[in-house]
Amino acid sequence: MASIDLEKMRQKIKDTQWALVDFDWESPGAEKITAKQWPKLKTFMADLMWIEHVGARGFAALAKSAPTENLREIYTYFHAEEQRHANAEMALMKRWGMLEENESPVPSANLRLVIEWLERYADDTPFNLLATLIPMLEVALDGALCKYLLETVDDPLCHKVFAKINDDESRHLGVGFTVMEMQGKGPHYIKLIQLLGHLVDPRLIAGAMVYFPLLNSMRDNLIAMGMEEEKLYRSMEKFKKIGGRTSQGRRNPWFQVIHYHGTIMVNRSNYFYHVPVDMLVALSNKIPRRLLPAPPSWVAELTHRPIA
Amino acid sequence: MNDSTINNQTHQILDVIIIGAGFSGLGMAIQLQQANINNIAILERDKEVGGCWRDNQYPGAACDIPSNLYSFSFAPNPNWSRAYSSSHEILQYIKSLVSDFELQRYIRFNTNVKKLAFDEKAGFWTIKTDETKNLKARSVVIASGPLANCSFPNIPNLKEYKGHKIHSARWDHDFDFSGKKVALVGTGASAVQIIPELVNKANHLTIFQRTPAWVLPRLDARTPHWVTSLFRKIPSAQKLTRQALFALHEIGALGLIWNSPLTSAMQQVALKHLQHQVKDPWLQRQLTPNFRIGCKRVLMSSDYYPALQQPNCKLITWPIARMSEKGIRCVEGIEHQFDCIVFATGFDIGTQTAPFSVKGIGGRDLGEDWKRGAQAYKSINISGYPNLFLTFGPNSGPGHNSALVYVESQLNYAVQGIQRILNEDLARLDVRKKSQEKYNIQIQKRLSKTNWNSGCKSWYLTEDGFNATMFPGFATQYSVQMSQFEDKDYDRTPA
Numbered sequence: 101m102a103s104i105d106l107e108k109m110r111q112k113i114k115d116t117q118w119a120l121v122d123f124d125w126e127s128p129g130a131e132k133i134t135a136k137q138w139p140k141l142k143t144f145m146a147d148l149m150w151i152e153h154v155g156a157r158g159f160a161a162l163a164k165s166a167p168t169e170n171l172r173e174i175y176t177y178f179h180a181e182e183q184r185h186a187n188a189e190m191a192l193m194k195r196w197g198m199l200e201e202n203e204s205p206v207p208s209a210n211l212r213l214v215i216e217w218l219e220r221y222a223d224d225t226p227f228n229l230l231a232t233l234i235p236m237l238e239v240a241l242d243g244a245l246c247k248y249l250l251e252t253v254d255d256p257l258c259h260k261v262f263a264k265i266n267d268d269e270s271r272h273l274g275v276g277f278t279v280m281e282m283q284g285k286g287p288h289y290i291k292l293i294q295l296l297g298h299l300v301d302p303r304l305i306a307g308a309m310v311y312f313p314l315l316n317s318m319r320d321n322l323i324a325m326g327m328e329e330e331k332l333y334r335s336m337e338k339f340k341k342i343g344g345r346t347s348q349g350r351r352n353p354w355f356q357v358i359h360y361h362g363t364i365m366v367n368r369s370n371y372f373y374h375v376p377v378d379m380l381v382a383l384s385n386k387i388p389r390r391l392l393p394a395p396p397s398w399v400a401e402l403t404h405r406p407i408a
Numbered sequence: 409m410n411d412s413t414i415n416n417q418t419h420q421i422l423d424v425i426i427i428g429a430g431f432s433g434l435g436m437a438i439q440l441q442q443a444n445i446n447n448i449a450i451l452e453r454d455k456e457v458g459g460c461w462r463d464n465q466y467p468g469a470a471c472d473i474p475s476n477l478y479s480f481s482f483a484p485n486p487n488w489s490r491a492y493s494s495s496h497e498i499l500q501y502i503k504s505l506v507s508d509f510e511l512q513r514y515i516r517f518n519t520n521v522k523k524l525a526f527d528e529k530a531g532f533w534t535i536k537t538d539e540t541k542n543l544k545a546r547s548v549v550i551a552s553g554p555l556a557n558c559s560f561p562n563i564p565n566l567k568e569y570k571g572h573k574i575h576s577a578r579w580d581h582d583f584d585f586s587g588k589k590v591a592l593v594g595t596g597a598s599a600v601q602i603i604p605e606l607v608n609k610a611n612h613l614t615i616f617q618r619t620p621a622w623v624l625p626r627l628d629a630r631t632p633h634w635v636t637s638l639f640r641k642i643p644s645a646q647k648l649t650r651q652a653l654f655a656l657h658e659i660g661a662l663g664l665i666w667n668s669p670l671t672s673a674m675q676q677v678a679l680k681h682l683q684h685q686v687k688d689p690w691l692q693r694q695l696t697p698n699f700r701i702g703c704k705r706v707l708m709s710s711d712y713y714p715a716l717q718q719p720n721c722k723l724i725t726w727p728i729a730r731m732s733e734k735g736i737r738c739v740e741g742i743e744h745q746f747d748c749i750v751f752a753t754g755f756d757i758g759t760q761t762a763p764f765s766v767k768g769i770g771g772r773d774l775g776e777d778w779k780r781g782a783q784a785y786k787s788i789n790i791s792g793y794p795n796l797f798l799t800f801g802p803n804s805g806p807g808h809n810s811a812l813v814y815v816e817s818q819l820n821y822a823v824q825g826i827q828r829i830l831n832e833d834l835a836r837l838d839v840r841k842k843s844q845e846k847y848n849i850q851i852q853k854r855l856s857k858t859n860w861n862s863g864c865k866s867w868y869l870t871e872d873g874f875n876a877t878m879f880p881g882f883a884t885q886y887s888v889q890m891s892q893f894e895d896k897d898y899d900r901t902p903a
Contacts, residue, residue, distance in 0.1 A: 117729035120741045164698060169865070172698075177739055180726045184741030219689065397690040401740075408744045 103278045106170055113177050113271060118264050120184075120191055120406030123257060130195050132254040140325040141253070142198045146205035147318050148245055149189040151237065153402060154214055156182035158234050160398075161222040165230075174275055181268045183401065188261050190404035195257070204402055209384045210317045212392045213310040219396040221303045228283050228291075229298065232354040235276030236339050236362055242269045243335030248327045277342055280355055284348030295353040313380040315365055320381075329366065336362040421532050423447040424826055425545035426514075427521050427763075430459020431502060432799035432815045433551035435480055438509045439819045442482075443827060449545075450511070451537065453520040457506055460555040461499045466579040466598065466752075467605035469495030472626075472708045476646065477653040477810040483508065484646050486639030492628045492708075524548060525767040526794060531835025531903050533795065547826045551799040552763045554877075555755040561593060564730040571734065572748040576602060577755065585609040588747040591736060593728075595620060599752035600707050604715040606750070613721045614744060616728060616736065619865075620694065622678040622701045626708040654883070657809040661882050664702040664808045665858050675701040685713035694725045702807065702859035704866040754867055768793035769838070782876040785844040785897065786889060788818055788825075794838035794901075795829055797822040802876045803851050805868070807860065809883040817890035824893035828900075836901040843897035854880035 133141060156179050163175035193199045207215065222230075246262055246269075253259075283291075298304055323329060340359045344350045364370045423445055426433045429452035440448055456462050471478045475488040475498070485501055493501075506512055523536040535543040558577040560566060574580045576598040590610040592599060595617040607613050639646040663670030678701055686692050695713070697704075716723050726738035735745035761782065766774035769792050777783075777792070784790045787804035788797055799818045806814055829837050855861050855875045860868050868877040879886050 114729075117737070117739060118741070119729065119737045119743055121732075121737070121743045169863075177727055180739035183726070184739065187741050223693070397688050403742060406741070406743060408742050 103281055104274050106168075106174065106275065106278065109271065109275060110170055110174050110177075113174060113181075116267065116271075118184075120188055122264075123191075123261060123406075125191055125195050125257070125406065127257055129255040129257050130197075133196050137252065138196070138198075141196070142193070142205075143321055144245075144249070144325050145189055145193050145196075145198065147208075147211075147321055148241070148249070149186045149193070149205060149402075150207050150211050151241065151245075151318070152182050152186040152189065153399070154211070154218060155234060155237060155241075156180075156186065157215075157218045157222055157398065158230055161218075161225060162227065162230050162234070164223055165225075165227040167227070171279070178272055178275070181272070185265050185268065187403055188265065190402060191406065192255075192258055192261060194404040196255075199404060204399075207395075208317060209387050209389075209392065210310065210314040210381065212395070213384060214314050215395060215399065216393055217307050217310050219398075221307060224303065225307070226294075226298050228294075228352070228354050229304070231276070231279045231283065232343075232352060232358050235273055235280060235343070236336075236358050238269055238272055238276060239339040239342075240332065240335050240362075242266065242273065243338050244327070244331040245322070248322070248331060252326075273342075277349070280343055280352050281346055281348045283354070284346070284351035288351055288353075291351070291353050295357070299357075309380065310384075312365075312377045313384055316374065316377050317381045319365070329368070332366045336366050420544075422449055422543065422545040423830055424449075424547045424549060425533070425535055425543060426450045426549045426551055427535075428452065428459060428551040428553055429454075429457040429515055429517075430461070430551065430553050431480075431812060432553065432819070433459070433549070434502065434505050434509075434511055435812075435815060435819050436549050436551055436799065436822060437511050437514055438480075438482065438505065439823050440826065441509065441511075443823050445823075445826060445830065448514055449543070450515045451519040451521055451535070451543075452515055452517050455517045457515065458499045458502045459553050460577070461495055461502060463558075463577045464495055464579075464598065465499070465581070466495075466576045466602050467609075468601035468603075469598070470601060471495075471498060472597065473657070473810045474653050475501075476650050477657065478812055480505070480812060481647075481650065481816060484639075484643060484650070486636055486643070486646055488631055488636075490628055490630055492626065521552075521764055523765040523767070524796075526769060526796070528769050528794070528836065531795070531901070547795040547797065547829055549797045549799065549822055550763065550766075550801075554800045554805070557756045558751075559754050559756045560751055561728075561753045563593075563728050563736075566731050568733055569731045569735065569749060571746055574748065574750045576750065576752040583748065585748070587611045589745070590614070590748045590750060591616060591744065591746040592750040592752055593736075594618075594752035594754070596752060596754055597705060597707055598754070600709040600712040602750065602752055603721075604709070604711040607715045607718050607721045611720065613718075614746070615716065615721065615723045616738075617694070617723060617725050618727075619704075620697050621704055621707045622675065622697050623681065623695075623707045623709055623712055624674070624678050625681050625710045628710075654809065654813065658882050658884060660808040664706060665860075665880065667700060667702075667859055667862065671700060671702055671859065674706075678706075682713065686717065688717075691717070691723065694723060699864035700859055700862060703862050703864040704868070705807070766793065766796070768796075769836075778876075781870065781872075781874040783844065783848045785839040785847050786821070786894075787879070788821055788890075789839040789844075789898075791839045791841040791844045794836035795834075797825060803848075803855075803879050804886070805878045806883060806886075807868075807878055813883045814879070814886055817887045821890045821893060828893070828895075832900065833903045834900050835903040836899070838899045838901075840897055840899055843894075851880065 159175050159179035159182055163172050163179055166172040166175050250259060250262055339362060343355045349355060364373045368374060424440055426436050429450050433450055437450055470492050474491050475493040479485055483505055520538045521535055525534045532544050532546050533548045558575045586609060588610050589612045591614045593616045662668050663674040682692060682695055726740040729737045729739050732743055735743055737743045762774040762778055772792050782802040784798060784801045787801040799815055804814050825837060858880050860878050861875055869875050
């Protein structure tokens with residue numbers, strides 16, 4: 101994947117828009133979801149949809165902090181496109197009888213904590229961190245979750261919808277890796293000092309405390325559904341390979357941190373990481389719902405209805 | 409000469425033709441009349457006077473500058489009903505100028521100018537209009553205004569929408585909004601005035617915002633009767649009020665034009681205003697601009713934010729992907745369907761382009777000359793286009809004070825120029841190219857230090873980022889530069 105012309109990409113993004121009304125949500129195929137796969141698929145779709153939505157909020161933060169007008173506009177589109185993915189996935193859930201009218205999937209406790217963190221701190225998160233983290237999550241989505249979904253679900257509409265989602269994601273990745281390489285320019289030691297400064301920022305430490313358990317709980321859900329861990333491992337390798345394909349990419353210190361974390365996240369034998377993080381998962385699941393703050397109003401923007 | 413025949417003459421060469429019967433066109437006629445220049449005509453494309461105030465009669469339309477300042481100093485009105493008068497009241501004021509100064513005799517309504525061409529040997533302008541017969545004049549004043557032509561947004565498939573469409577500057581007063589699902593595109597100066605009115609009429613109102621603007625509270629109030637009486641009995645009291653308002657707005661320039669501690673203070677006021685009126689953090693975020701106050705036009709409203717939070721109102725900040733037959737598709741994948749879409753999307757700015765074909769010396773074309781950015785000398789004359797005067801010309805826009813203060817200076821300057829042409833019997837009074845270039849280099853240098861040129865996109869700038877709209881300074885500075893006609897900067901050719 102070569103670096104792309106971001107000006108041309110902005111126009112391409114504008115020229116390749118699609119909407120939920122482009123699909124016939126009543127078309128045959130919903131019956132192909134088997135009773136056996138239905139409950140786990142419901143959990144999987146809810147996780148997938150929420151991760152898209154959380155990614156959308158990340159792009160919203162990038163749209164504020166991006167260094168150029170062009171990138172700000174691109175990220176504004178990506179914010180909306182991730183929301184479109186979440187909406188489309190909710191529409192699929194509705195089609196498969198997993199949602200009632202006006203119902204949204206209930207986020208897990210880990211997701212609720214991540215949403216709360218994003219609400220408070222996303223806009224203050226360093227651009228370089230978010231601009232590297234989001235491509236990693238998208239590689240995981242693109243390379244593992246979506247592929248797995250299409251391998252297990254026979255509904256043709258699901259395939260049509262995800263063909264569009266994957267086209268969007270490939271543009272997100274193209275921009276993401278280009279921006280990651282842009283961050284590798286400039287004096288290395290300054291980037292390193294900035295990185296160290298951010299790593300001891302209490303807001304980022306709090307972010308890690310909610311983000312790590314979310315990844316682990318999602319990984320557990322996927323494994324429980326029957327997905328091979330190998331898929332996650334391969335997607336992390338892909339992130340490492342593309343992100344580190346150039347010296348500039350490798351000089352981006354956040355890339356080094358995030359791909360290292362991805363590697364240990366998919367390696368279950370790393371007890372030093374997984375034991376405490378799994379404990380955090382268990383702990384967060386014990387938090388009484390009433391103690392969690394009310395979801396922010398951007399969550400209420402989600403809808404499965406193609407027409408408003 | 410019998411006055412009643414003035415506007416019927418087509419055979420003779422008029423001294424001055426004024427294009428446009430808005431504020432500046434009528435003001436020009438008044439000033440010429442007072443300078444004893446009466447062989448003039450005003451060409452108006454509409455059937456009424458009023459310019460943008462005739463066109464902008466949407467619900468809630470009003471001026472952002474207090475009326476005692478947004479009026480001509482030579483025609484004070486002691487009867488303004490509010491601090492910030494409605495568009496309707498301003499239009500009545502403009503109409504009163506016509507009757508008070510007996511301007512009706514000069515005006516030719518329904519006369520749309522198509523082309524101006526200068527005959528350099530004879531020293532007059534030929535004005536081609538919709539009518540078959542051409543008009544001729546020794547001088548022309550283009551007073552067609554910067555906000556004469558409404559602009560629709562550049563949204564793909566705009567024409568595909570089959571529902572009712574309204575532009576804020578061409579309001580459809582016959583359309584009944586009750587029970588209707590309505591969209592409003594834009595969140596600029598017109599939109600913040602329409603929204604609080606429309607939210608009370610429509611069943612549901614959806615606002616589509618591209619970029620939020622800074623909004624300051626609008627300290628509007630009904631004028632007490634005693635004030636009106638005072639202004640009627642003691643006109644100097646109104647004059648004093650006007651001067652105080654002028655001075656107050658001049659101070660605002662320190663914050664709005666240049667980045668200063670006052671800019672931060674004004675931004676804090678706008679931010680506190682937002683935080684006070686909007687409690688939801690996400691909505692606050694959506695409404696918080698990402699540029700310094702002053703970079704774009706600052707809006708004034710105390711009821712815009714509350715209107716947005718009405719149960720039947722929704723703000724959408726997703727980018728618009730395209731129009732569809734029934735509504736607007738946004739990038740979040742949802743098609744929003746409506747009975748009616750209101751476009752509060754502004755104007756094609758007249759300071760950046762020639763309003764019609766203008767041919768100067770040697771057939772040079774103003775549209776071509778301004779292709780890479782409109783330029784004029786002191787915003788009023790253009791080299792190569794003799795005996796031509798502009799109101800609201802390039803770089804004459806204020807960001808902090810009444811536009812009419814600037815217009816009055818232009819009128820005064822134009823009268824001085826026209827007097828020279830007539831009194832000295834000049835075929836051509838043409839500003840020197842070098843003087844124009846020198847002036848514009850200075851203007852652009854000064855503009856580079858202003859908030860307008862600090863990086864945000866606004867209607868002040870062209871697509872290339874060139875600022876041909878704003879004057880980088882105090883209104884007082886502008887008035888001083890326009891007070892004296894600079895003879896040394898002009899070439900004179902006797903008839």
